[in-house]
Amino acid sequence: MKTILVVGGSKGIGNAIVTSLQETHKVINFSRTEVASHANVTHYSIDILEDELPELSEDINGLVFCPGSINLKPIGRLKLDDFRSDFEINVIGAVKVIQKYINSLKNNNGSVVLFSTVATKLGMPFHASVAASKSAVEGLTKSLAGEFATKVRFNCIAPTVTDTSLAEKLLRNDKQRENMEMRHPLKKFLKAEEVASLANYLLSDHASAISGQVFPIDAGIVSLKL
Numbered sequence: 001m002k003t004i005l006v007v008g009g010s011k012g013i014g015n016a017i018v019t020s021l022q023e024t025h026k027v028i029n030f031s032r033t034e035v036a037s038h039a040n041v042t043h044y045s046i047d048i049l050e051d052e053l054p055e056l057s058e059d060i061n062g063l064v065f066c067p068g069s070i071n072l073k074p075i076g077r078l079k080l081d082d083f084r085s086d087f088e089i090n091v092i093g094a095v096k097v098i099q100k101y102i103n104s105l106k107n108n109n110g111s112v113v114l115f116s117t118v119a120t121k122l123g124m125p126f127h128a129s130v131a132a133s134k135s136a137v138e139g140l141t142k143s144l145a146g147e148f149a150t151k152v153r154f155n156c157i158a159p160t161v162t163d164t165s166l167a168e169k170l171l172r173n174d175k176q177r178e179n180m181e182m183r184h185p186l187k188k189f190l191k192a193e194e195v196a197s198l199a200n201y202l203l204s205d206h207a208s209a210i211s212g213q214v215f216p217i218d219a220g221i222v223s224l225k226l
Helices: 012-021 080-107 128-147 165-170 174-183 192-203
Strands: 003-007 026-031 041-045 062-065 111-115 153-159 213-217
Touching (some): 003 012, 003 080, 012 026, 012 192, 062 192, 080 111, 111 128, 111 192, 128 153, 128 213, 192 213
Parallel strands (some): 153 213
């Protein structure tokens, strides 16, 4: 039974990943809020930016870093601290975890899954800060995939709007939800479980020949114009 470390598994996409893995894998969850109890899930209450990361007795076969931000403001209202905060959450947090557990991942031919956004490919107003930090995540993914080729696979998922608490301001009412659906050529936005399915595939041996890739899961918003 493989062991997967999920950072940010208490809600949203992270929680969907934990839930989908827990019957067939050992799951270690790092988050400030504990996930629902399950025999195969071990929870550590951790603020990923502030706390020291624990030494783990288990070998790590996979790592998923889920924390993210949606800080949407016009550039004139964004402060430099907004950019710093988004970069800390999305990039520095991921680097901190990878550096801590890279040897365990190397010893087990591990797989790492990071998260970007469709806003790195599709110019979207008010996304300057989050798009900048997520673009850095994509660069990190490709660089580390090259650095650890044959030892650890690194891939990145770039979802469109997903129905989670992180996006609740974008999906506050039925009208907003309908408008968001209509913006996408497939006339839908994402469920967390859909994104979790792709993450699980990239963690699995079925994806053993895939590394250094950024996978959009976008309901057509980037690639299709109908």
